[in-house]
Amino acid sequence: xxxxxxxxxxxxxxxxxxxxxxxxxxxxxxxxxxxxxxxxxxxxxxxxxxxxxxxxxxxxxxxxxxxxxxxxxxxxxxxxxxxxxxxxxxxxxxxxxxxxxxxxxxxxxxxxxxxxxxxxxxxxxxxxxxxxxxxxxxxxxxxxxxxxxxxxxxxxxxxxxxxxxxxxxxxxxxxxxxxxxxxxxxxxxxxxxxxxxxxxxxxxxxxxxxxxxxxxxxxxxxxxxxxxxxxxxxxxxxxxxxxxxxxxxxxxxxxxxxxxxxxxxxxxxxxx
Amino acid sequence: xxxxxxxxxxxxxxxxxxxxxxxxxxxxxxxxxxxxxxxxxxxxxxxxxxxxxxxxxxxxxxxxxxxxxxxxxxxxxxxxxxxxxxxxxxxxxxxxxxxxxxxxxxxxxxxxx
Numbered sequence: 194x195x196x197x198x199x200x201x202x203x204x205x206x207x208x209x210x211x212x213x214x215x216x217x218x219x220x221x222x223x224x225x226x227x228x229x230x231x232x233x234x235x236x237x238x239x240x241x242x243x244x245x246x247x248x249x250x251x252x253x254x255x256x257x258x259x260x261x262x263x264x265x266x267x268x269x270x271x272x273x274x275x276x277x278x279x280x281x282x283x284x285x286x287x288x289x290x291x292x293x294x295x296x297x298x299x300x301x302x303x304x305x306x307x308x309x310x311x312x313x314x315x316x317x318x319x320x321x322x323x324x325x326x327x328x329x330x331x332x333x334x335x336x337x338x339x340x341x342x343x344x345x346x347x348x349x350x351x352x353x354x355x356x357x358x359x360x361x362x363x364x365x366x367x368x369x370x371x372x373x374x375x376x377x378x379x380x381x382x383x384x385x386x387x388x389x390x391x392x393x394x395x396x397x398x399x400x401x402x403x404x405x406x407x408x409x410x411x412x413x414x415x416x417x418x419x420x421x422x423x424x425x426x427x428x429x430x431x432x433x434x435x436x437x438x439x440x441x442x443x444x445x446x447x448x449x450x451x452x453x454x455x456x457x458x459x460x461x462x463x464x465x
Numbered sequence: 466x467x468x469x470x471x472x473x474x475x476x477x478x479x480x481x482x483x484x485x486x487x488x489x490x491x492x493x494x495x496x497x498x499x500x501x502x503x504x505x506x507x508x509x510x511x512x513x514x515x516x517x518x519x520x521x522x523x524x525x526x527x528x529x530x531x532x533x534x535x536x537x538x539x540x541x542x543x544x545x546x547x548x549x550x551x552x553x554x555x556x557x558x559x560x561x562x563x564x565x566x567x568x569x570x571x572x573x574x575x576x577x578x
Contacts, residue, residue, distance in 0.1 A: 210569065252578050253565030255509040268557035270568035273472035282554070314557075316566050336565060339578070375481070376573035421576040 198359045200352075201239045203432045203460040204231055205401075205441065208249065208318045208368035209453070210271040210280040216325045217281070225325060227445045227457050232326030235364050243290050243363040244332045245297070245352060247431055248318035249424035251336035256307035257348050258336040260314065261294035265334050267320040277380040285320040290331035293359050297333065300355035306348055307340075322368050337367070342410055342430045349434020353462065365435050367428035371397050371454030372420040379451040386448035393420035394446070394454040397429075401458055404440035406433040420454070437463035476555035479567065481574030488559045490539060490549030492518065498549045500541075502562065509565065515544055529563040 207224060215225045235241050250270060251258070267285040272278055294310070301308025315323075315334050323332065335352075337345075349365075356363045372390030379385075393416050400408050406429045417426075432441075441458030449455050477488045486502040496518035504512040506526075515523040525543040533540040536553045551559065558568065567578035 250567055250569075251565050252567045253509050254505060254507050258565065268561045268566075269554050270558055270561055270566050272569055272571050273475070275472065279472060311564060313561070313564050313566075316561055317569070338565075373577065374575065375570060375577075376575050378573070418576070423577070 198357045198361045198363065200356045200435060200462045201241055201362055201364050202235075202462070203365040203367065203436045205428055205432055205456065205458040206231070206322045206366060206368050207370055207455040207457065208321050209370070209455070210283070210317050210321055212325050213283045213321055214281055223445045224447060224455050224457070228322060228325045229327065231459070232328045235326070235328055236330065239362070239364065241330060241362050241364050243293055243361045244323065244328060244330050245293075245335060245356075245363055245365045246315070246319040246323060246332055247335045247337050247365070247367040247428060248316050249337050249369045249428055250316045250318035251313065252339050252424060253336055254339045256309045257301060257338045257340065258309055258311040258313065259294050259297050260289070260312060260334040261291045261298070261310050262289045262312055262314075263291055265289050265315045265332060267315045267317070270316040278378070283324065285315065285324045287315070287320075287323065287329065287332045290333050290361070293331075293356070293361055293363070294333045296355040296359045297335065297352055300351040300358075301348060304347055304351040306344060306351060308348070318368055322366060337424045337427045337431065342407070342427065345427045345430035346407065346434035349431040349436075353435045365432065367431050369423040369426070369428035371422055371456050372448070372452060373423040373454070374421055374452035377452035382451035385451055387452040389416060389419035390452050390454055391448060392416060393422070394448060394456065398443060398446065398456060401429060401441040402443055404438055406430065406438065406441065432460055435462070436460040437465060439463045470552045470554055475571065476551045477558045477562070478571035479569075480572040481570035481577055482572055484574070484578065486562050488539070488551065488555070490551040492547070492549055498547055511563065515541065515547060517547070532560070532563050534560045
């Protein structure tokens with residue numbers, strides 16, 4: 194591996210399994226079109242040669258995990274139809290990048306973080322956005338894990354260092370939703386949005402676009418509990434570490450099905 | 466033995482209200498076993514209640530390495546008498562769960578995981 198790698202861009206994107214149905218049905222919804230546009234950007238403009246994807250549904254507690262497999266097969270981990278909340282069955286297979294995966298593990302260990310290898314594959318939190326994007330690049334599947342926020346930031350920094358050393362031109366995709374109250378969702382809601390979700394999402398968008406993603410940790414805990422962000426907001430801490438606290442560009446936002454905050458952000462990588 | 470993929474009777478569900486994952490499968494005699502994943506500990510070991518076809522509960526604390534998966538069967542080292550058949554889609558879902566996956570909940574709660 195050469196010494197001219199770069200973390201080209203990081204993305205925070207929605208990962209709901211409904212996106213695959215919308216894409217398959219040719220939807221023109223912004224949430225889908227933006228994802229498809231990101232896919233084109235990654236492959237045609239950035240000319241990336243690897244993707245690192247951190248699923249918000251891979252949530253072990255003891256460590257951060259990296260799948261060093263040469264191939265990643267999806268497994269189904271969402272509710273199957275019937276509607277309203279069951280979705281069609283989808284699968285996805287992507288090539289892995291074992292050398293980059295092992296470099297991430299080594300970089301995490303060098304940082305003093307609990308990082309280990311595990312054969313896992315891809316759950317829908319990883320494969321759904323990549324499938325909708327249409328990206329076919331070698332991919333490293335990593336966990337978000339239930340670790341402290343500051344460890345997520347350090348893990349993001351370690352990932353960036355490993356990429357820069359690796360010679361890869363990589364992007365980081367860390368999916369998640371802002372408000373994530375699936376117990377309140379209402380498929381028929383078109384105009385209404387959960388007030389606490391709206392307040393939470395607005396505050397997060399304000400902080401992320403100002404380059405203050407880590408300050409979301411200071412959001413009022415009652416509001417945080419009411420919004421229950423996916424993976425407890427950890428994808429944004431991971432990206433903050435990887436991008437050098439870069440401000441996120443809001444590519445689209447919708448308060449969907451009453452209680453799910455679908456936001457898409459792109460982040461440059463700031464000079465260390 | 467062939468298990469069918471029936472979305473109305475899934476072989477693995479996640480209840481986000483109770484924070485419990487439940488797998489069900491049938492043994493060679495067609496009798497049903499239930500596995501309730503009641504807690505994931507900080508070291509990623511899991512407390513599992515295995516309810517055999519007679520209704521007896523076997524409570525074990527296990528790690529992912531204690532499970533053996535084939536395309537359509539699941540075994541657990543702590544209970545060698547258990548060999549259950551599940552649909553391959555749900556075998557993979559269960560395997561993922563033992564490795565740290567929290568699926569989209571079948572029963573939604575106010576927070577995840």
